[in-house]
Amino acid sequence: MKRIAIDMDEVIANTSISLLKLFNQLYDQDVTEDELKSKNLIQVRPHFRKEIESFYTSETFFRGLDVISDSQTVILELQEQYEIFIATAAMEVPASFKAKYEWLKEHFPSIPDSHIVFCGDKSIIHADYLIDDNVNQLQLFRGKGILYSAPHNRFATGFTRVNNWLDVRALFMNKAVEVM
Amino acid sequence: MKRIAIDMDEVIANTSISLLKLFNQLYDQDVTEDELKSKNLIQVRPHFRKEIESFYTSETFFRGLDVISDSQTVILELQEQYEIFIATAAMEVPASFKAKYEWLKEHFPSIPDSHIVFCGDKSIIHADYLIDDNVNQLQLFRGKGILYSAPHNRFATGFTRVNNWLDVRALFMNKAVEVM
Numbered sequence: 467m468k469r470i471a472i473d474m475d476e477v478i479a480n481t482s483i484s485l486l487k488l489f490n491q492l493y494d495q496d497v498t499e500d501e502l503k504s505k506n507l508i509q510v511r512p513h514f515r516k517e518i519e520s521f522y523t524s525e526t527f528f529r530g531l532d533v534i535s536d537s538q539t540v541i542l543e544l545q546e547q548y549e550i551f552i553a554t555a556a557m558e559v560p561a562s563f564k565a566k567y568e569w570l571k572e573h574f575p576s577i578p579d580s581h582i583v584f585c586g587d588k589s590i591i592h593a594d595y596l597i598d599d600n601v602n603q604l605q606l607f608r609g610k611g612i613l614y615s616a617p618h619n620r621f622a623t624g625f626t627r628v629n630n631w632l633d634v635r636a637l638f639m640n641k642a643v644e645v646m
Numbered sequence: 647m648k649r650i651a652i653d654m655d656e657v658i659a660n661t662s663i664s665l666l667k668l669f670n671q672l673y674d675q676d677v678t679e680d681e682l683k684s685k686n687l688i689q690v691r692p693h694f695r696k697e698i699e700s701f702y703t704s705e706t707f708f709r710g711l712d713v714i715s716d717s718q719t720v721i722l723e724l725q726e727q728y729e730i731f732i733a734t735a736a737m738e739v740p741a742s743f744k745a746k747y748e749w750l751k752e753h754f755p756s757i758p759d760s761h762i763v764f765c766g767d768k769s770i771i772h773a774d775y776l777i778d779d780n781v782n783q784l785q786l787f788r789g790k791g792i793l794y795s796a797p798h799n800r801f802a803t804g805f806t807r808v809n810n811w812l813d814v815r816a817l818f819m820n821k822a823v824e825v826m
Contacts, residue, residue, distance in 0.1 A: 471770075551770055556743075557759035563736075563743030579737035580766035587760040590651075590731055592772035592788055608772055 467549050470638070471583070471591050471607075472541070473598040474554035474566065477614045478574070480532040482507070485521055488530075493517060503617045522558075528565035533573050536631035542576055544638055551593060552577055555603075557586040597634065601625070612637070647729050650818070651763070651771050651787075652721070653778040654734035654746065657794045658754070660712040662687070665701055668710075673697060683797045702738075708745035713753050716811035722756055724818055731773060732757055735783075737766040777814065781805070792817070 475481040485507060486497055493514060501510050508518050521527045544550055552570060556562050563584060570582055588596060589606040596607045597614050601622045604611030612634075613625035628634050655661040665687060666677055673694060681690050688695050701707045724730055732750060736742050743764060750762055768776060769786040776787045777794050781802045784791030792814075793805035808814050 553770075556764075557747070557762055560744045560747045563747070563764070564740045567737070567740045567743070578766070581770075582737055582766065583770055584736075584743070584764040585760075586758070586762065590733075590761075590763055590772050592770050 467547070468595070469549040469551065469593040470544060470595045470597065471551045471553040471588075471593040471609075473596070473600065473603070473614070474552055474570070476534075476599040476616045477597055478534050478537040478541070478552070479569065480534050482616075484531045485518070485527070487532075488521065488527070489514070489518060503620075506618070523561055525561045525565045528559070528562040529569055531569060534631065536635075538573065540631040540635045541574060543635060545576060548638065549581075550577060551581045551583055551591075553583040553585060553588060553591050553593075553596070555586050555588075556584040595638075597628070647727070648775070649729040649731065649773040650724060650775045650777065651731045651733040651768075651773040651789075653776070653780065653783070653794070654732055654750075656714075656779040656796045657777055658714050658717040658721070658732070659749065660714050662796075664711045665698070665707070667712075668701065668707070669694070669698060683800075686798070703741055705741045705745045708739070708742040709749055711749060714811065716815075718753065720811040720815045721754060723815060725756060728818065729761075730757060731761045731763055731771075733763040733765060733768060733771050733773075733776070735766050735768075736764040775818075777808070 472478060482502060483499060486502060489495060489507060490497055497510055508515050541550060554566060556566050570577060587606055588603040589608060591607060594609050595612055596604060596609060597612045598604050599614045599616040599619055601619055604613060604625055611625045613619060613622060613627045615627055615629045628637060652658060662682060663679060666682060669675060669687060670677055677690050688698050721730060734746060736746050750757060767786055768783040769788060771787060774789050775792055776784060776789060777792045778784050779794045779796040779799055781799055784793060784805055791805045793799060793802060793807045795807055795809045808817060
């Protein structure tokens, strides 16, 4: 059974949009999703840098992230034919470990503890595929990298690109197509 | 540069002896290290099962573990010739993530965040060598497994065995010997 490793932030957890919503609400702002297509939130509201950074050191922030559309159903389908690991970088925010773990247990209960990996450098991941929005991590990875589209990687080339989880399903579940 | 992944509990962190000391002190007991050579603490004091198990769900317990002799100096030496990752199973005790991370930052400051991995199943680790006391994990691992001696693995065979960190140094730093 081939093994797929799946990143968490911006691939199954809608981190940047959750941050946007919380920021708008707490600081009475009206930043739109469109504005985040070419800049990140700190670039859009630089005078709120400190406040925005504080979300990333908050345990509760990572516990409340929205789930990315269709990731739950497609991962359940993939598990019938592939071994699925979640591989997420959590080292920059030690407070996020427990919150990320609990978030995964709530939203992806079919992923056992043994298939959750917290790591900083995805060259350590032994899998056939890695679905990730981070080009640097895909370059470090030793298997076949699949780029999950995000505003910050829109100009990146060199990887098979998926725009959403229906693309992931089509890529991996279409038996007529060899992914590699 | 070849890559060595190193387990944490019973390899660089003296988990069972730290547990023993704390248990003796807190519950006024006199269990000896010798008694732990063929049994674990719960087997030696079964009527304290609940109390002993509670240590493993305690964040402070993992923060205060003793460091295994010579592991710090030998790992520093190994880093001159190998890429070193710490790969530890923390998923059973989500409360231990942050404590284990902080423990590593204190006692092994030469290991960058990017080279710390929390995982449950070491088949996911992409490295040339894994030093671990857990035979199951060594069997899952895809590279060359090195068994770090512990009472619970004393009868295990089939892996290169090291009894302490001076053995690890001799194995990896002796240029006349090919480890593989």
